[in-house]
Amino acid sequence: MSNFIFGRYLPLDSVVHHLDPRNKLLLSFCYIILVFMANNPVSYLLIIAFTIGAILASKISLGFFLKGIRPLLWLIVFTVVLQLLFSPAGGHVYLHWAFVNITQFGLINSGYIFIRFLLIIMMSTLLTLSTQPLDIATGLASLMKPLRWVKVPVDTLAMMLSIALRFVPTLMDEANKIMNAQRARGVDFGEGGLLKQAKSLIPLMVPLFMSAFNRAEDLSTAMEARGYQDSEHRSQYRILTWQRRDTITWIIFVVVLAAILATRRW
Amino acid sequence: MAITFEHVSYTYQAGTPMATPAVTDVSFQMPDHGYLAIIGHTGSGKSTLIQQLNALLKPTSGQITVGDFTITPKTTNAALKPLRQHVGMVFQFPESQLFEETVRQDIAFGPQNFGMGETDANKLADAMLQTVGLDSSYAERSPFELSGGQMRRVAIAGVLAMRPKVLVLDEPTAGLDPQGRQEMMALFDRLHREQGLSVVLVTHQMEDVAQYAEQVAVMRAGKLVKFGTPHDVFRDAAWLQANQLDMPRAAQFAQKLAARGVTWQQLPLTAEQLADQLAERWPREGDAHV
Numbered sequence A: 001m002s003n004f005i006f007g008r009y010l011p012l013d014s015v016v017h018h019l020d021p022r023n024k025l026l027l028s029f030c031y032i033i034l035v036f037m038a039n040n041p042v043s044y045l046l047i048i049a050f051t052i053g054a055i056l057a058s059k060i061s062l063g064f065f066l067k068g069i070r071p072l073l074w075l076i077v078f079t080v081v082l083q084l085l086f087s088p089a090g091g092h093v094y095l096h097w098a099f100v101n102i103t104q105f106g107l108i109n110s111g112y113i114f115i116r117f118l119l120i121i122m123m124s125t126l127l128t129l130s131t132q133p134l135d136i137a138t139g140l141a142s143l144m145k146p147l148r149w150v151k152v153p154v155d156t157l158a159m160m161l162s163i164a165l166r167f168v169p170t171l172m173d174e175a176n177k178i179m180n181a182q183r184a185r186g187v188d189f190g191e192g193g194l195l196k197q198a199k200s201l202i203p204l205m206v207p208l209f210m211s212a213f214n215r216a217e218d219l220s221t222a223m224e225a226r227g228y229q230d231s232e233h234r235s236q237y238r239i240l241t242w243q244r245r246d247t248i249t250w251i252i253f254v255v256v257l258a259a260i261l262a263t264r265r266w
Numbered sequence B: 001m002a003i004t005f006e007h008v009s010y011t012y013q014a015g016t017p018m019a020t021p022a023v024t025d026v027s028f029q030m031p032d033h034g035y036l037a038i039i040g041h042t043g044s045g046k047s048t049l050i051q052q053l054n055a056l057l058k059p060t061s062g063q064i065t066v067g068d069f070t071i072t073p074k075t076t077n078a079a080l081k082p083l084r085q086h087v088g089m090v091f092q093f094p095e096s097q098l099f100e101e102t103v104r105q106d107i108a109f110g111p112q113n114f115g116m117g118e119t120d121a122n123k124l125a126d127a128m129l130q131t132v133g134l135d136s137s138y139a140e141r142s143p144f145e146l147s148g149g150q151m152r153r154v155a156i157a158g159v160l161a162m163r164p165k166v167l168v169l170d171e172p173t174a175g176l177d178p179q180g181r182q183e184m185m186a187l188f189d190r191l192h193r194e195q196g197l198s199v200v201l202v203t204h205q206m207e208d209v210a211q212y213a214e215q216v217a218v219m220r221a222g223k224l225v226k227f228g229t230p231h232d233v234f235r236d237a238a239w240l241q242a243n244q245l246d247m248p249r250a251a252q253f254a255q256k257l258a259a260r261g262v263t264w265q266q267l268p269l270t271a272e273q274l275a276d277q278l279a280e281r282w283p284r285e286g287d288a289h290v
Helices: A021-037 A041-057 A062-088 A103-128 A135-151 A154-184 A194-200 A202-225 A246-264 B046-051 B078-086 B103-113 B118-131 B148-160 B178-195 B208-211 B229-234 B237-242 B248-260 B271-281
Strands: A091-099 A102-103 B004-012 B019-029 B035-040 B063-065 B069-071 B088-090 B166-170 B197-202 B215-220 B223-228
Touching: A021 A103, A021 A135, A021 A246, A041 A062, A041 A103, A041 A246, A062 A102, A062 A103, A091 A103, A102 A103, A103 A135, A103 B148, A135 A154, A154 A202, A154 B088, A194 A202, A246 B019, B004 B046, B019 B046, B035 B046, B035 B208, B046 B166, B046 B197, B063 B229, B069 B078, B078 B088, B088 B148, B103 B148, B118 B148, B118 B237, B148 B178, B178 B197, B178 B208, B197 B208, B208 B229, B208 B248, B215 B229, B223 B229, B248 B271
Parallel strands: B019 B223, B035 B197, B035 B215, B088 B166, B166 B197
Antiparallel strands: A091 A102, B004 B019, B004 B063, B063 B069, B215 B223
């Protein structure tokens, strides 16, 4: 659990950490498009180099980073194996058994899917590792602003999002405490058969829900006591500013984009 | 069960950039049937220290002995389950661990996890309910409809039902009213004296330390800075102040008297000790030596 870094924030002082969260969100989104544009070894090498460069710029040690996303590897491997076994025919057939086909195209495709998944997970991990959850929420809210014109309650959504994010660590702590208390009463979490494991979750989930509901009630009372109203237009404590370094990231991005457009197989 | 800590250190998230040492090189010994109080500021490593007692956290280095059990960084979890039965843990705000439909079922949950049959466990649950001072009418109620203080009693009964030999208490009276606090501390004292339970108490209440503890461990920034009897710890007012610790109120009062020329054979720490020593000093009216 403690090695699992996906979705966590790592406070460091680096260029990547100081980028505008809106910019980081936009970049990550465009990065995904970039990943799907690459379709041959050279263009993939380019993206991998770009990704590693971004991680290095964030001052997060590469070893720690890779160790942290290792738990997610199983998810990727699972998807890749499905792709490998059930992909449509094409090219040389290596194995054919019932409805299972392992073909040359399937093999190459799964390889690419593996790399794509890995890259996207690496970049999104980098996003959360280098951006505080609240900044992500503020950034998202700011990016969603145009939706106001079609009557989407952007501010309320942003508030919900930031409250949800704010309470993730609190609930994690709470879950940890309750697990410890139940372990001390002889519960073995994550041991035994599936049924036993599922059953051992009850002493964790019931108190956790209880405390989450209590917390939600307390919070809403506290917010109302301080005059919170849903419809009110509110100003921001954190003001996001677009800096020169944000512009520079886009220059780099466009260069990489051009390089990939030049090298990909059309 | 006797407890020995030998050069125990614990680091959270060891081996990552987020590694934070919480306990550093702690060594002490506590005899069987002892009563140890652990005091220190918030964040001084008290809670981390006590979680090592039943190996919820295993030391990053060093060795802990609890009775016949030895915990080292390499001890496997399977070997530790019997230990958890012998070391009962009452965490801060233990009422948050309640989950069953009835109070009886919740108290019987622990013993059943350690292999006791349902009927026996239920019987034990009813007995424990009495021990913590709730009558049997509570057994069939849902724990969630009780008051905070009652929920805490139920949670403590749930720990006592495992028949532990060591009782570890992490600020068990936090958030209780003065009467509830006194009753709770008296309960633990009774269990300690009558059933020979070893007690490890983490607390900010210096009065409780003075009144009940036989040994005191003072933690600061993850280190054990003082270990001894309450008298050893509370004797030095300047040292206590430097460590931002309070004296028990009776001792504070006695010190003020000392500043005005009263001399004490031994600094009284509790109200009773203070009253006794004062009574010796002033002959009662009607004793008529005058």
